[in-house]
Amino acid sequence: MCGIIGCVSEKDCCGALYDGLKRLEYRGYDSAGIAVLGEKLSVCKKKGGVSALSCFFAQGNTGIGHTRWATHGAPSDTNAHPHRAGKIVLVHNGIAENFSALKAELEGAGECFYSETDTEVIAKLISRAYRGDLLSAVKEGLSRVEGSYAVAVIAEDRPGELVAAKYKSPLVAGKGAAGLFVCSDIPALAGAADFIARAEDKDFIRIGGGRIEFFDENLKPVSRTFFRPQKELFALSVAGGGYFMRSEIAEIPQALGRTLCALGQADFAPCARALRAAKRLFAVACGTAYHSALVFADIAEASLGIPVICHTAGEFRYRPPVIGEGDVLIAVSQSGETADTLEAVRLAAERGAYVIAVTNIGSSSIAALADFCLVMRAGAEVAVAATKSYNCQLLCLYYLAAQCLFFKEEKYPDWFSSLNLLPAAAEEAFSRFSEIDGLADRLKGARAMYFLGRGLDLCTAKEGALKVKEIARVFAEGYPAGELKHGSLALAEEGFPVVCVSTSGRLAKKSENALAEVRSRGGYCALFSQYEEVLSESCADFKCLLPALPEALMPAVSVIPLQYFAYKMCLERGYDPDKPRNLAKSVTVE
Ligand code: AGP
Numbered sequence: 001m002c003g004i005i006g007c008v009s010e011k012d013c014c015g016a017l018y019d020g021l022k023r024l025e026y027r028g029y030d031s032a033g034i035a036v037l038g039e040k041l042s043v044c045k046k047k048g049g050v051s052a053l054s055c056f057f058a059q060g061n062t063g064i065g066h067t068r069w070a071t072h073g074a075p076s077d078t079n080a081h082p083h084r085a086g087k088i089v090l091v092h093n094g095i096a097e098n099f100s101a102l103k104a105e106l107e108g109a110g111e112c113f114y115s116e117t118d119t120e121v122i123a124k125l126i127s128r129a130y131r132g133d134l135l136s137a138v139k140e141g142l143s144r145v146e147g148s149y150a151v152a153v154i155a156e157d158r159p160g161e162l163v164a165a166k167y168k169s170p171l172v173a174g175k176g177a178a179g180l181f182v183c184s185d186i187p188a189l190a191g192a193a194d195f196i197a198r199a200e201d202k203d204f205i206r207i208g209g210g211r212i213e214f215f216d217e218n219l220k221p222v223s224r225t226f227f228r229p230q231k232e233l234f235a236l237s238v239a240g241g242g243y244f245m246r247s248e249i250a251e252i253p254q255a256l257g258r259t260l261c262a263l264g265q266a267d268f269a270p271c272a273r274a275l276r277a278a279k280r281l282f283a284v285a286c287g288t289a290y291h292s293a294l295v296f297a298d299i300a301e302a303s304l305g306i307p308v309i310c311h312t313a314g315e316f317r318y319r320p321p322v323i324g325e326g327d328v329l330i331a332v333s334q335s336g337e338t339a340d341t342l343e344a345v346r347l348a349a350e351r352g353a354y355v356i357a358v359t360n361i362g363s364s365s366i367a368a369l370a371d372f373c374l375v376m377r378a379g380a381e382v383a384v385a386a387t388k389s390y391n392c393q394l395l396c397l398y399y400l401a402a403q404c405l406f407f408k409e410e411k412y413p414d415w416f417s418s419l420n421l422l423p424a425a426a427e428e429a430f431s432r433f434s435e436i437d438g439l440a441d442r443l444k445g446a447r448a449m450y451f452l453g454r455g456l457d458l459c460t461a462k463e464g465a466l467k468v469k470e471i472a473r474v475f476a477e478g479y480p481a482g483e484l485k486h487g488s489l490a491l492a493e494e495g496f497p498v499v500c501v502s503t504s505g506r507l508a509k510k511s512e513n514a515l516a517e518v519r520s521r522g523g524y525c526a527l528f529s530q531y532e533e534v535l536s537e538s539c540a541d542f543k544c545l546l547p548a549l550p551e552a553l554m555p556a557v558s559v560i561p562l563q564y565f566a567y568k569m570c571l572e573r574g575y576d577p578d579k580p581r582n583l584a585k586s587v588t589v590e
Contacts, residue, residue, distance in 0.1 A: 436568060
């Protein structure tokens, strides 16, 4: 979604806002804008990435900035934030779901609009309530808005003051040498703030007079705890090869090592009773996180012998909910701010389920909502395409499944002791990348492709397909290898590419059947397995030997060549892997 930042500093804030926006850019890059208030108000907003603002500078110690992922109104200079109304200047992340009715009401009252955005309606509402008290005006204006918001607001006649507000979209406050800040997320304040406090839903924040104050929905002062953030969130990866995604793939071994360390020190006692008593588990997530949840469901069912019901969060929310007391819901979210996943958690909690969150951001909304939270230590993940966070999610979920078995039967799965092999196995997977370069070059012209797998390999196939769709813009589907012959084989033709992941010795021959069906129709087959004999006996055109681990743990490393393959396909096709078309890193709207 969008990214917002606000600053009141003792010095010019334009540079701090720009730097923050550069770090927020992965949340949306359709357009960007900055407003700086000094002796006068200066605003620069443009379609395109944050770099379109690089020539802008204005003196002033108060300012706001925005990176946009368009929801209402095409990406354009006019629709870019900040939006103004009267003396009010505002940036917004979220959706005003009743903006059409509000806009019609305001137009009926004689207001004119210059943009197509819902945000301009919010600016108008606040402007009409503004009589010199910015905090009250923001509260009054937002009282009409239904939906989600994180806003930062300044008034042209009140330099040195900024008001922010939060409901269902993420917002933190930060303080450091560079000034006092509000922002959509923590990594964007790297180098600017040393201490962070997370705003709660319906909080208001006022920055002014050298202070950050929090207020509840009735503007009663409340206190929010400032903390030093997880240090790895501030250590932004250097964009290796010019792209964060490449660096973040390279960081997988270290990220797994950090996560292993943290898991070894984690105290699982608080969730022991709920896990021990659970007769079934639920797992919900979105996108890549959903694929890690699928792996968890397979692993947990196999080791615990109880059903694990896994849905995308968007589906879970609108099914007739069967979850209730005694159930445990595991919610996986890198950002901890994905709207669908948060709403699924709220629904499960309302039904009396025990909620366990697995997230990369310990101060995120999902961590606050959950009964128990496992924080993966993947470090800041800037590229929109999730990579290292997926591997770290899997590690956390393996650990959770193992702990659940221990609580139930006082024993660990036989693969548990091999978890500490994951960092080295991930490192070993890198040695296959030069072969993958050739595969990406061979398939760069593909218009569509299948990723096949069975069991755990199907989860990996789905993740590989998502990566290719997301950044290489090639239609791809992760598909059960055994299903191909039931219809989808009709697509097989000369040169049609199929990638197969085959890490189960028991199922290898079955997966090979699917490849033979494709090959016999001229398709191009690539096979990934850790078994040399599986590769040598295969008809595949391209064969990649994966690092060997217990089969249960293979998803944590078999995905790495596919992550890199998608990255290379993207480059071969001339796209930016860090900023895939139409997407944003954290989808904080439904
Ligand atoms: C994955 O590459 C995408 N960025 C997307 O599918 C993402 O995994 C999904 O939006 C969930 O995000 P979360 O883990 O922050 O909840």
